[in-house]
Amino acid sequence: MDIYKYAMQMELDGRHFYLDLAKKTNNTGIKSILDLMAESEAKHYNIILDMQRGDKTQYSTDTEVLSKIKNVFEAMKEEKEEIDVDVSQIEFYKKALEVETKSEKFYLDRAEEEKDPHIKEIFLVLAKEEKSHCVLLENLVDLVSQPDTWVENPEWYHIDEN
Numbered sequence: 019m020d021i022y023k024y025a026m027q028m029e030l031d032g033r034h035f036y037l038d039l040a041k042k043t044n045n046t047g048i049k050s051i052l053d054l055m056a057e058s059e060a061k062h063y064n065i066i067l068d069m070q071r072g073d074k075t076q077y078s079t080d081t082e083v084l085s086k087i088k089n090v091f092e093a094m095k096e097e098k099e100e101i102d103v104d105v106s107q108i109e110f111y112k113k114a115l116e117v118e119t120k121s122e123k124f125y126l127d128r129a130e131e132e133k134d135p136h137i138k139e140i141f142l143v144l145a146k147e148e149k150s151h152c153v154l155l156e157n158l159v160d161l162v163s164q165p166d167t168w169v170e171n172p173e174w175y176h177i178d179e180n
């Protein structure tokens with residue numbers, strides 16, 4: 019198995035999954051979050067493509083995308099925007115959480131197997147980003163499952179758990 023092709027396909031599938039979910043919701047805040055997550059998956063794809071080509075460029079975490087997502091969550095909370103999501107959408111978000119959890123494990127496993135310290139570090143960065151996606155999706159599931167409880171929570175420690 020070509021590890022790079024496999025990882026790039028995972029990221030491509032993730033991007034399409036988030037774009038598809040974004041089309042299925044009428045909530046502008048949630049749509050924005052899903053679009054940003056798709057953007058993040060595209061960035062991961064390009065990172066892996068560079069790794070495959072042997073590019074030794076330094077990569078940083080997706081802090082810009084994550085802060086945008088956090089801002090969307092905060093705006094939704096402040097506006098007390100009506101959350102109208104059917105049960106099937108909640109199940110999609112839970113499935114996305116499952117996928118991100120598997121992606122995180124995949125990158126951690128690759129990092130553990132990798133001998134090249136630069137590539138190992140990139141796999142660890144990708145694992146950390148996938149973990150942050152898990153935290154975001156957990157918040158999204160909480161938001162759509164229990165919007166009243168979630169909106170009342172004044173703390174935003176959920177997003178900063180990385």
